Amino acid sequence: MFTHVDSPLLEEISAVTDDSGRYYSTPTGKLPSVTTVTGFKKAKFFAKWRAKNPREAKRVTSRGNTFHKLIEDYLNNEFVLERDKGDVFPNILELFLQLKPELDKIDNIVALEVPLWSTSVGLAGRVDCIAEHDGTLSIIDFKGSTRSKRREDIENYFLQATAYALMWQDRTGNAIDRFKILISCEDGEVQVFEGRPIDYTEKLFNEIRDYQESMGLFG
Numbered sequence: 001m002f003t004h005v006d007s008p009l010l011e012e013i014s015a016v017t018d019d020s021g022r023y024y025s026t027p028t029g030k031l032p033s034v035t036t037v038t039g040f041k042k043a044k045f046f047a048k049w050r051a052k053n054p055r056e057a058k059r060v061t062s063r064g065n066t067f068h069k070l071i072e073d074y075l076n077n078e079f080v081l082e083r084d085k086g087d088v089f090p091n092i093l094e095l096f097l098q099l100k101p102e103l104d105k106i107d108n109i110v111a112l113e114v115p116l117w118s119t120s121v122g123l124a125g126r127v128d129c130i131a132e133h134d135g136t137l138s139i140i141d142f143k144g145s146t147r148s149k150r151r152e153d154i155e156n157y158f159l160q161a162t163a164y165a166l167m168w169q170d171r172t173g174n175a176i177d178r179f180k181i182l183i184s185c186e187d188g189e190v191q192v193f194e195g196r197p198i199d200y201t202e203k204l205f206n207e208i209r210d211y212q213e214s215m216g217l218f219g
Contacts, residue, residue, distance in 0.1 A: 001078050003109065007114075010171055021040065023036070024125070027117075035125065037163075038212065067105050068154055071099075074096070075106065098184045102133075113128065113130075118171065122208055122212075123163050138180045139164045139165050139168070143183040151193060162197040163204055165179060179195055180193070
């Protein structure tokens with residue numbers, strides 16, 4: 001059983017997706033999503049890939065949504081492997097079982113799929129998890145992948161985690177100085193990438209500025 005600790009109550013926010021990306025309606029206005037901003041430089045590439053590979057794009061999207069929901073249920077103590085594994089698609093169950101040893105290092109969960117937003121950061125989104133992992137309080141992000149990743153190719157993941165750390169501090173006053181990206185790959189590998197938000201903060205704000213310029217919102 002995972003322990004959940006009391007955390008600040010945060011306002012719910014609603015998402016809207018249009019041709020320019022995903023946005024959230026927040027108490028202080030409309031803000032772009034973390035993933036839209038940190039991924040906008042790759043957006044055209046992935047749009048072309050989805051157009052050429054519609055079936056695979058649909059499969060990957062479905063895999064991600066189902067995998068995340070299974071992890072959320074497990075961390076909420078709602079999914080019991082011995083009891084419920086028959087209800088899970090075999091490919092999703094395999095990804096879960098690969099990642100389970102890392103999930104079992106999580107405890108003292110502060111937030112799970114919690115909405116965050118910040119006018120000073122200029123972003124909004126939903127953080128996968130804030131909890132201790134292997135004893136260290138961290139922003140934790142869960143990924144399913146077709147194949148293993150190279151660190152240099154997933155800087156956008158680190159920028160996303162940095163954004164959640166900054167927004168959490170802005171909303172609650174509590175700093176989190178570590179992030180961990182947990183990836184379960186269909187090629188059989190499990191990857192754990194770690195970092196510090198402070199090392200990516202400048203890069204994140206540069207990405208936000210570049211996004212704003214591209215949208216005609218800067219200056």
